[in-house]
Amino acid sequence: QGSSADGQSKAASCAACHGAKGKAVNAIYPNLAGQNEDYLALALRAYQKGERSGGQAGVMQAFTSSLSEQDISDLAAYYASLTPLK
Amino acid sequence: QGSSADGQSKAASCAACHGAKGKAVNAIYPNLAGQNEDYLALALRAYQKGERSGGQAGVMQAFTSSLSEQDISDLAAYYASLTPLK
Numbered sequence: 001q002g003s004s005a006d007g008q009s010k011a012a013s014c015a016a017c018h019g020a021k022g023k024a025v026n027a028i029y030p031n032l033a034g035q036n037e038d039y040l041a042l043a044l045r046a047y048q049k050g051e052r053s054g055g056q057a058g059v060m061q062a063f064t065s066s067l068s069e070q071d072i073s074d075l076a077a078y079y080a081s082l083t084p085l086k
Numbered sequence: 087q088g089s090s091a092d093g094q095s096k097a098a099s100c101a102a103c104h105g106a107k108g109k110a111v112n113a114i115y116p117n118l119a120g121q122n123e124d125y126l127a128l129a130l131r132a133y134q135k136g137e138r139s140g141g142q143a144g145v146m147q148a149f150t151s152s153l154s155e156q157d158i159s160d161l162a163a164y165y166a167s168l169t170p171l172k
Contacts, residue, residue, distance in 0.1 A: 027124040034172055038113040042141050054137035055128050084170030086120055 002037065002070075007078025010071055013063065017056075023085040029056065034084030040076035048072075088123065088156075093164025096157055099149060103142075109171040115142065120170030126162035134158075 019025050022033030032040065046052050047060040048067065105111050108119030118126065132138050133146040134153065
């Protein structure tokens with residue numbers, strides 16, 4: 001089970017593209033605030049396993065390559081806990 | 087440019103997993119309501135081009151295979167126009 005508090009401290013490098021509160025800085029990146037925790041973990045693992053290519057997948061693969069399973073759970077819990085911003 | 091009205095009529099088959107208002111019926115699927123329009127279109131094209139595998143990618147590839155570029159724009163506009171539900 002992920003800890004959103006730990007996830008917040010691990011999300012510093014994600015904020016550059018996904019925004020400080022999970023609202024992406026650019027419309028080609030997904031908003032993450034309020035996204036489903038299980039889906040977020042699945043997506044992070046997909047990038048980590050190289051199951052996604054094209055677009056920004058290369059950037060995401062680089063960012064996810066060093067994540068542990070706990071990191072993934074914490075980051076997913078953190079972003080899922082945020083209120084989606086319109 | 088996509089039309090969210092046209093997208094709404096084209097989203098009938100998406101609702102089974104992504105919910106009638108873009109709040110997914112299952113936590114392993116992404117919520118789509120209020121997601122960035124450009125990202126949604128990029129993700130649909132990625133599934134269509136086979137740039138995503140694993141998980142539910144096979145299902146998405148089947149659904150996107152018959153979509154036209156206009157369909158993709160309309161669906162992206164529609165889901166981006168919805169208010170995200172917590």
